[in-house]
Amino acid sequence: MRTSLQSGLLVASLAAPVVDAERVLGAYIYSRHGDRTPKVFGNTELTTLGYRQVFNSGSYYNTRYISNSSDLHIEGISNPKVVAKQISAAAPDDGVLQNSATGFLQGVYPPTSQAVNHLANGSTVEAPLDGYQIITLSATDQNADSESSTWLQGSSGCTKATVSSSSYYTSKEYLDMEASTKDFYQSLSPVLSGAFSKEDMSFKNAYTIFDYLNVGRIHNSTKPNVTDAQWIQLQSLANNQQFNLAYNSSESDSEYVRAIDGKVLAGEILDSLNQTVSSKGKFKLGVQFGSYGTFFSWFGIMGMPKASDNFTGVVEYASTFVLELVTDVSGDDFPEEKDINVRFSFHNGTASTSSKPKVYSMFGEGNDLVAWSDFVSKTKEVAITSDTQWCDICGNTDGKCASSDSTASTSSSTSSTDDSNGISRPVAGVIGAMVTLAVILGLEALFFLVGGFTVAKRRRGGPEMTSAGALADDKK
Structure with missing residues (x-):
């Protein structure tokens, strides 16, 4: 009896499909x-502690x-030497963020002894700084100057987002809290008087006050005279204020204009993951x-x-979240899109092997994995x-948006015709443009002839796309 049962279990185990380990793509x-x-105090700078954290x-x-x-x-990723086409890195045009990204990338791909060149003459050249690996860091304009601004939307550049965040300061919720x-x-007042006026000691400056005292708790040998109960309240109030400035749940899913930075980031995440797929x-x-x-946002x-509820509080320094593309399909070939899932993990503060990111569900659905x-x-x-x-969404009409509006307006106006003169508006527009151009060229020729000026090439500047919709416009 036992022999037949064991045989049956063996047959069943052989018939069962073998599930390979998960692959991270x-x-x-x-x-x-x-x-x-x-x-x-403005002009924020990354500290040595901050560099070590990232x-x-x-x-x-x-x-x-x-x-x-x-x-x-990650399947197929180069180790220990970085391969540039496998990785991209970006940070806003801000000293604290750019330097943090550089320090982080040094940890991701540390110096390697493999950074050696053997030259034709038989000599060997080793890379400086013990094989320091250079990873190109792109600059984005998202939240530019964010670490020098005391107000969340102070530099977003989005008109409607600024209006939306400003409206929070007139809301009943804010006024009651203030x-x-x-x-x-x-x-x-005794611990704030050196940095804040009496009028500025209010809920309106909840985060700036918390930030000031937090830096003091970390770096000053004589810590601010704030009780544990007061500190908890300071942190809670700062969390409440900043979350409401960054996101408004009453806005429609398609609008969410107050969360403009999060919307831009969502597009950039989608673009990055799609590059892998x-x-x-x-x-x-x-x-x-x-x-x-x-x-x-x-x-x-x-x-x-x-x-x-952890996602409604100000994240700690060096906090990270990750989105992973994973599959259970075995083999060496890249899987079909239907077999790819996305997983989200988050860690508040510096991650380590003893304190790893934790998996959370997205979209409020309760599932750890979301189909691609x-x-x-x-x-x-x-x-x-x-x-x-x-x-x-932002309602902007300057910069890049001005040229977009102009193009759209031109396209709209040239789509109709003026039958009274027997000439369509597109044709009339072309004729008018040619006449105008001839006049301008004539005037320019006269101007240069009389004035003795010469023409020199000038490098063009202005807004341009970074990735997935973030407008790049150097504000510094």
Whole structure:
């Protein structure tokens, strides 16, 4: 009896399909900068502690994605030497964020002894700085100057987002909170008087006050005289204020204009992950840096607060979230799109092998894995993926949006005809343009002839697309 039962189990086990280990096809990492100087004094700078925080975080992701022994090793990613076409990295044009990204990338791909050239004359050249690896860091304009601005939307460039965030300051919720916390903030005068006026000690400056005291708690040997209860309240009030400035749940899914930075980020994430899918795995890893405000905005539009209240608080320095493309299909070939899933993980603060990112469900659905096709369709509902979208949602009419409006207006006006003169408007427009051009050229010729001027080529500047709808316009 036992023999027949064992035989039956053996046959059943042989008949059962073998499930291979999960394959990680690619990933996208979004990170906050490291520890920095306080915002209240302006000209914020990354501290040595901050540099160490992001470097350690990058080192963790080396063990997670680059190391060949990791269960989450990205399939086919180069190790230990970086291959430029496999990775992209970006950060806003801001010193704290750019320097943080550089430190992080040093951890992801540390110096390697393989950085050696053997020349034709028989000599050997080793790379400087013990084989330091250079990863090109692109500059985006998303949240430019964010670490020098005390207000979340101060530099977003989106007109309607600025109006939406400003309206929070006149809302009943804000006014009630400001009134109920007035005495609390005034009671902190002894520790704030060096940096804030009496009038500025209020809920309106909740985050700036919290940030100032937080830096003091980290760096000053004589810590601010604030009780644990007061500190918890300061942090809670800052979280409440900043989340409401970054995201408004009452706005429609297609609008979410207050969360403009999160919408732009959603488009950039979609673009990065799609590079992996469309290249069939040749592109491996996208890395981007930003401020806590962009975390807030993206968390809001992706429904993350439904998964945890942790997504409504200001994330700590060097916090990261990752989106991984995974499949259970075995083999060496890149899987079909229907077999690819997306998984989201988040870690508050510097990640490490002893404190790893935790998996959370997206879109409020309760599933750890989202089918790639579903992720694309749901993200497109809230993402910005073009200049036109950004201009339409923001209501901007200058810069890139001005040229877009002009083009659209011209296209609209030339679509009709004026039959009274027997000449269509497009033809009339061409004739008029030619006459005007002839007049201008004649005047220019006279101008240069009389004035003795010469023509020199000038490099063009102005807004341009970075990725998935972020407008790049150097503000510095």
